[in-house]
Amino acid sequence: MADSEVKKDLEYSGYSKSAFPDEKNEFAPSYGDSDNLSLGPDNSEYHTLGFWTRNGLTLESFKRRRGPVGSLNATMKPRHLHMIAIGGSIGAGLFVGSGSALSNGGPAALLIAFGIIGIMIFNVVYALGELAVMFPVSGGFYTYSTRFIDPSWGFAMGWNYVLQWAVVLPLELTVAGLTVEYWNANVTVAAWITIFWLAIIVINVFGTLGYAEEEFWSSLLKLAAIVIFMLIGIVLCAGGGPAGGKYDQYWGAGAFYNPGGFANGFKGLCAVFVTAAFAFSGTELVGLAAAEAANPAKALPSAIKQVFWRITLFYILALLFVGLLVEHTDERLLGSGLSDSQASPFVIAAKDAGLIGFDSFMNVVILVSVISIGNSAVYGGSRTLTALAEQGYAPKFFAYIDKSGRPLFSTIFILAFSPIAYVGLSASGVTVFAWLLALSGLAALFTWGSICLAHIRFRKAWAYHGHTLDEIPFQALFGVYGSWIGLILVFLVLVAQFAVALYPLGGAEPSANAFFQAYLALPVVLVCWAGGFFWKRVGWLRTAQMDVNTNRRVVDWERINGEKQRVAAMPAWRRIIYRIF
Numbered sequence: 001m002a003d004s005e006v007k008k009d010l011e012y013s014g015y016s017k018s019a020f021p022d023e024k025n026e027f028a029p030s031y032g033d034s035d036n037l038s039l040g041p042d043n044s045e046y047h048t049l050g051f052w053t054r055n056g057l058t059l060e061s062f063k064r065r066r067g068p069v070g071s072l073n074a075t076m077k078p079r080h081l082h083m084i085a086i087g088g089s090i091g092a093g094l095f096v097g098s099g100s101a102l103s104n105g106g107p108a109a110l111l112i113a114f115g116i117i118g119i120m121i122f123n124v125v126y127a128l129g130e131l132a133v134m135f136p137v138s139g140g141f142y143t144y145s146t147r148f149i150d151p152s153w154g155f156a157m158g159w160n161y162v163l164q165w166a167v168v169l170p171l172e173l174t175v176a177g178l179t180v181e182y183w184n185a186n187v188t189v190a191a192w193i194t195i196f197w198l199a200i201i202v203i204n205v206f207g208t209l210g211y212a213e214e215e216f217w218s219s220l221l222k223l224a225a226i227v228i229f230m231l232i233g234i235v236l237c238a239g240g241g242p243a244g245g246k247y248d249q250y251w252g253a254g255a256f257y258n259p260g261g262f263a264n265g266f267k268g269l270c271a272v273f274v275t276a277a278f279a280f281s282g283t284e285l286v287g288l289a290a291a292e293a294a295n296p297a298k299a300l301p302s303a304i305k306q307v308f309w310r311i312t313l314f315y316i317l318a319l320l321f322v323g324l325l326v327e328h329t330d331e332r333l334l335g336s337g338l339s340d341s342q343a344s345p346f347v348i349a350a351k352d353a354g355l356i357g358f359d360s361f362m363n364v365v366i367l368v369s370v371i372s373i374g375n376s377a378v379y380g381g382s383r384t385l386t387a388l389a390e391q392g393y394a395p396k397f398f399a400y401i402d403k404s405g406r407p408l409f410s411t412i413f414i415l416a417f418s419p420i421a422y423v424g425l426s427a428s429g430v431t432v433f434a435w436l437l438a439l440s441g442l443a444a445l446f447t448w449g450s451i452c453l454a455h456i457r458f459r460k461a462w463a464y465h466g467h468t469l470d471e472i473p474f475q476a477l478f479g480v481y482g483s484w485i486g487l488i489l490v491f492l493v494l495v496a497q498f499a500v501a502l503y504p505l506g507g508a509e510p511s512a513n514a515f516f517q518a519y520l521a522l523p524v525v526l527v528c529w530a531g532g533f534f535w536k537r538v539g540w541l542r543t544a545q546m547d548v549n550t551n552r553r554v555v556d557w558e559r560i561n562g563e564k565q566r567v568a569a570m571p572a573w574r575r576i577i578y579r580i581f
Contacts, residue, residue, distance in 0.1 A: 064400060080212035081286060081303040085125075086310045087219030089282025090226075091373035092175050094315065095366045097275045098322060099343045103333040104505060105272040107323025108261030113272035114279070114319055116489060118311035121280050123486035124448045126476035127455035128287040129304035133474040134458075136553055141287060141447060142384060144454035146391065147547065148461065150540045155532025156525050157450045158388045162414075163524070164281075164443035165381030167436045170420035172374035173197055177421070179367045182347075183360070189425055197418045200374050204415070207406040211379045218372040225365040226318050229346060233321030236353055245354035251324070259329045264505055270496035271505055274442065274518070277493065279315070281444040282376050283307065284451065288383055301474045325349040382410035393532070435517060442497060442521035449490035452483040461546035473553075473560055494522075 102110050131144050142161060146154025177192035203210045241247030262268060286303050326333070326345045333343055344366060350359040386407035389398035398410045420436070459480045462472070469475060476482050501518035502510055516523075533539060567578055 064402060077212070078302065080216055081300060082306055083216045083219040084212075085283075085286040085303040086306045087223045087314065088215050088285055088376060089280065089373065090219070090222045090310075090314065091279075091282075091369040092172065092366070093275065093279030093281065094318070095346055095362075095369055096175065096344045097279055098319060099333045099345045099348075101272045101275040102322065102326065102328050102345055103330075104264060104275075105268040106259075106261050106263035106328045107256055109263070109269040109272050110319050110323055111316065113269060113276045114315055117273065117276040117280055117493070118315060120448065120486050120489040120493070121283050122307060122311060123476070123478060123482035124451050125283060125286070125304055125307045126478070127483045127486065128284055128451050129300055130472065130474055130476045131451075131455060131458060132287045133300055134472065134553060135551055141284060141451050141454070143387060143391070144458070145450045148454045148457040148541065149450065151536050151538045152529055152532035153450065155388075155393050155536065156528035157447060158384055158393055159528050160443050160521070160525050161384045161447055162381050162388070164440045164447075165377040165384075166414055166417040167420075167440040168281075169200075169374050169377040169381075169414060169417050170424070171436065171440070172370045172377065173200075173418055173421040174424045175370045176367055176374070179363060179370065182363045190422055193418075193421045193425075196371055196374070197415075197421070199371065200378060200418075201415060203375055204378055204406070204411055207404050211375060214375055215372060218368050222365060222369055222372075223314060225362065226314050229349075229362070230317055230321055232353065232355070232358070233325060233349070236349075237321070237324055242354040246352045247325075253324055255324055255327045259327055261323075263328050267500060267503070267505060270500045273493045273496050274500075277442070277444050278440075281440075282373065282380070283310075284444075284447065285376060285380050288380055304474075322346065322349065325352070378411060378414045381414040382407045385410040385413060435520065439520050439524060442494070442519065443525075445490050445494060446521065446525050449487055452487040452490065455483040456480055456487070457541075457543075457546065458548065461543050461548050464543045464546075465548050467548065 098110065101113070105113065128141060131141075135144070135147075142154050142158035144154075145157045173193045173196050174189070176196045177189040180187070180192045181189065203214050206213075235241070236247040237251045237253075239248060239250040241251075264271065286300070286307075322345045326348050330348065332348050333345065344362070346362045347359050347366075350362050385394055385398050386401070388394035389396055389410070398407070398413065400407070400409050402408045455476065469479075478485070498519060501515045504510075504514050504518075508514065567575060570578065
């Protein structure tokens with residue numbers, strides 16, 4: 001296709017000339033007010049409102065906010081972003097789903113799979129951090145796919161992300177209801193689902209700060225619980241458990257030798273990947289939340305660096321002790337999936353230790369965690385849906401933002417999926433939920449792969465338009481090579497899951513039903529991609545078409561260069577610590 005034809009297609013699809021044209025960049029996608037290099041939330045009206053209206057507690061707060069499109073609040077503090085980065089998405093995937101993963105793959109496979117997904121996530125989050133600091137747009141990652149890959153693919157990724165969280169919300173509500181059965185099975189689970197649904201609604205009435213504060217305190221509890229579990233794990237492995245109990249003598253790494261480190265061989269390892277991906281889902285929310293931070297250019301890089309500790313300390317080390325303390329042949333792990341907290345290896349280890357009340361404490365942590373993830377589902381889904389509406393990829397009424405900064409109709413849309421949790425309690429509910437899980441299970445992998453590819457394409461366009469790496473204020477730790485590693489790992493995990501979907505564990509015969517329950521996300525993404533193409537009529541963007549200037553953040557280079565000089569003057573060991581923290 002000739003350049004003139006491509007330009008015509010771009011203009012027809014709502015694209016315009018860059019605000020900063022040069023000889024190489026003749027035309028490029030426009031992402032809003034092209035005169036505004038530092039796109040960010042406009043809080044001018046917000047700060048003139050009364051306390052009750054700002055916090056969404058008056059009828060006035062529900063009226064439409066005046067100001068530019070996408071004018072969300074910039075009220076998140078650095079402590080919020082740090083906790084969202086470290087513990088925001090720790091939930092049922094780690095505390096409960098690790099049980100079925102341990103049963104399917106064994107303790108060694110558990111560590112290998114989570115380690116590989118951890119390496120992938122590490123590079124994904126750094127790539128996202130670089131893009132988010134450069135282009136602080138509301139709606140986050142899907143817009144980078146639209147800008148640097150293909151608008152049709154961006155459409156698919158946006159709706160894929162919305163559907164992922166819309167499905168996760170009723171799942172987490174069901175898990176929360178079932179968790180309470182650990183103490184009292186006399187009250188119907190439906191009643192608990194209703195209570196937790198109302199709790200999430202109340203949190204979202206307070207908008208951005210409601211989400212941020214809930215995530216801060218729940219993350220503190222989750223991280224404290226994991227540290228306590230690991231400390232107790234050290235004592236139990238050394239034989240310091242109560243007299244007459246399972247761990248009253250040296251235990252060590254016995255479970256790795258008997259019954260062994262692996263279950264079901266290589267296929268068992270492949271089966272663990274999707275659980276690990278689900279457990280890490282939501283890590284990317286820190287990039288989404290950055291759009292509502294008071295000073296994202298300062299707070300986001302520091303928060304991104306915390307992901308390293310989250311992966312190594314709060315996932316890998318915690319699962320190491322899970323594998324040391326609980327045998328993968330333990331029948332209590334069978335069929336645990338993501339719904340039965342009693343099959344959580346954390347709870348099983350606590351019960352076997354004979355420590356009175358410790359199992360109940362871990363269940364409280366699981367309960368708080370799943371409610372936290374449900375809240376994250378509303379936040380992530382609603383903000384992405386609002387961004388889709390602003391870009392013309394969803395009905396315009398979803399772009400409605402009220403005076404307290406809430407994307408009102410988008411939030412209501414995601415919350416409306418909650419009653420699906422009641423369907424899961426019926427006789428056919430298990431089948432319904434299996435299909436819903438199939439939709440969300442692999443969705444995160446497509447999102448992560450798109451972030452890595454968008455970063456690779458951005459770097460290529462950045463160099464093409466005559467820029468240097470020195471002009472990027474926050475750079476991914478391993479640069480474009482890290483994104484290539486992340487993208488390749490995403491592809492390999494998808495291949496591994498394809499093999500498990502085709503030939504399930506246990507020697508079951510291949511079937512279309514089993515395949516699509518494990519791989520439903522792929523056809524859904526492809527259908528959305530095709531729909532986006534037929535709607536917008538714009539495909540893969542060539543390097544010359546990618547805009548690296550519009551809505552780029554204004555950078556205080558004097559301050560940044562001063563900081564670089566300060567770091568360069570540090571001893572080598574301090575520079576290493578600075579890079580990590």
